[in-house]
Amino acid sequence: MSVRKNCSACCVCRPNSLLNLINDLLDVAKIESHELVLELHALNIADIVSEVGSIMSVRAAEKNLMLNIKCAARTELNIMGDAVRLQQIITNLVSNAVKFTDEGFVNILVKAEALPGAGRQVVIDVVDSGIGMSHAQTERIFDKFIQADPSISRRFGGTGLGLAITKQLTELMGGTLAVSSREGLGSRFTVTLPVENAAHDDLPPEIEPIAAPRTDARGHILLAEDYEGNIIVAQAMLEEQGYDVIVARTGKAAVEAFRAGGFDLVLMDVQMPEMDGYEATRLIREGEASGPGGHIPIIGVTANALVGDREKCLAAGMDDYMSKPFNPAQLEHLIGKYMPALKA
Structure with missing residues (x-):
């Protein structure tokens, strides 16, 4: 029976598994001792999602997966937040989705929703057509050190802390992380975050889509x-x-x-x-x-x-x-x- 394992996003960029484990343990220790402080700055979530997509697109292409991104209007995604930790959350979820999907797609969907009163929230869905999980597995997927059966563990690697950290970071931001999945039919991870609007003047400039070609490229x-x-x-x-x-x-x-x-x-x-x-x-x-x-x-x-x-x-x-x-x-x-x- 195929089982999804809880893995760390850092394994995408740092192949040294011992270093992955040390960094994940440090993150867990900081969160659980309340020493991790969020650094809030004006940001646009679409920029972060685009950067994650760039990082993960090569791995998705190697597996012939469709990596699709659909975001709400840019003006709806200007918020105050911790860009580093938000990128860590999204990267971990997309990394897992690509890792456990052998064919089909990985979708990153971002929307903004009004809350009662003047509040707003952002909902980030990462949906894949991968191996999926049973109900019993989804009940324990955010626990620390949850691993798959030995054969899956050997195939995919990971520290077993990534999704636990992702959930803790989401909750530190005042949000929630949920999962729905069926074996053989893929999974959906949903991050819901209450957000504070960022003033447009505080945001970094949007990258222009058209620029002059470089002169040092192969073509x-x-x-x-x-x-x-x-x-x-x-x-x-x-x-x-x-x-x-x-x-x-x-x-x-x-x-x-x-x-x-x-x-x-x-x-x-x-x-x-x-x-x-x-x-x-x-x-x-x-x-x-x-x-x-x-x-x-x-x-x-x-x-x-x-x-x-x-x-x-x-x-x-x-x-x-x-x-x-x-x-x-x-x-x-x-x-x-x-x-x-x-x-x-």
């Missing part, structure tokens, strides 16, 4: 994509391969970014706000025809690989197309096919 790729989960996965894959990636979140922004120049290849989502990928490609090709630059490869990207998609992409002026979810081997193959000088 420069324009990623035209509006869905944050796909952006995180594709950007992590391409940057790991040594490419500079500039993101445009609308078709109009993609055309404007392309006209600024400096790109070796474009990955063009066919469905985007303001202007779809087909129209954006037509405008890019019209500009190429009347300009001094050469032909830049454009690869269409679609979530639905249907009969006729390839022909529609080619008719719009694209060189090829690929389907989502993004696959590292397919990306590398297409880069090598259309930019052979950059393959090595």
